[in-house]
Amino acid sequence: MRQKWLLPPEEDLKYSGPEWLLRVIDGVEADSAGCLLLVLWRAWFVRNELTHSNRKQVIESSVSFLENYWETLCGISRQGLPDSKGDASIGVVIRDEKGKVLLTAWRVVSNAANAEEVELMACKEGITLAAEWTPRPAILESDCSMAIKHVKREHNVIAHELAHLARRLHHSAVWRDRCPACVESLVAQDCKLLSN
Known part of the structure; x- marks a missing residue:
């Protein structure tokens, strides 16, 4: 994802105590923080799919998913938000x-x-x-x-x-x-x- 998004440096992404992620997020621009959280969220999803369902995820699929998801998030306007019923x-x-x-x-x-x-x-x-x-x-x-x-x-x-x-x-x-x-x-x- 580094080729697509501006993410925090790799050396900043090491556990350094209970609030390490909060410190990383606090030290970068909002877009970089949002992108990082999406990458971590997707990594957790991929881990769960492999652990619980024994389903492997293709990296390109995750990259495409994250790009589309980020583009959609950035394009959301408050007016006309979809309801939670799946309509x-x-x-x-x-x-x-x-x-x-x-x-x-x-x-x-x-x-x-x-x-x-x-x-x-x-x-x-x-x-x-x-x-x-x-x-x-x-x-x-x-x-x-x-x-x-x-x-x-x-x-x-x-x-x-x-x-x-x-x-x-x-x-x-x-x-x-x-x-x-x-x-x-x-x-x-x-x-x-x-x-x-």
């Missing part, structure tokens, strides 16, 4: 090679175990809708690197906004050849990026 929402946008919207969809998801499950549900929904309504070659993109082809969230703003629409309205919909007004400007902006 979530997904958004899908299907476009042709020129960027024209062929289909938009959004749906509320209940009892989701975690964010990766929701992202995979969004992928499945996109594939299902594409197969049903737009029978042509397709590229699936997601802002979850554990799903399929990772794109940064800023390149997936339309689907992200459609997911927020599903959460706000608490209903699902599929529109062919058009999109809701709340994402029209995002589609236009995204099409400009595609043509450049």
Whole structure:
């Protein structure tokens, strides 16, 4: 993780008494402290998986998980926090090679175990809708690197906004050849990026 994050020096991470970790955290920037705590948390999880379930974890999987988790934590706004019941929402946008919207969809998801499950549900929904309504070659993109082809969230703003629409309205919909007004400007902006 040192190649990805600015973490405290290795020599500072040695037990030097009951409050050693508090001293380390107190001596670094907030982001470094947060990253260190995530690494320690993940290390404990990996240890528990190996000890109690005899399941080994792939290092790349942990690195990817931690990067996604940190990015998500940094992107959280207090407004619209998900509830603790596992309710979530997904958004899908299907476009042709020129960027024209062929289909938009959004749906509320209940009892989701975690964010990766929701992202995979969004992928499945996109594939299902594409197969049903737009029978042509397709590229699936997601802002979850554990799903399929990772794109940064800023390149997936339309689907992200459609997911927020599903959460706000608490209903699902599929529109062919058009999109809701709340994402029209995002589609236009995204099409400009595609043509450049």
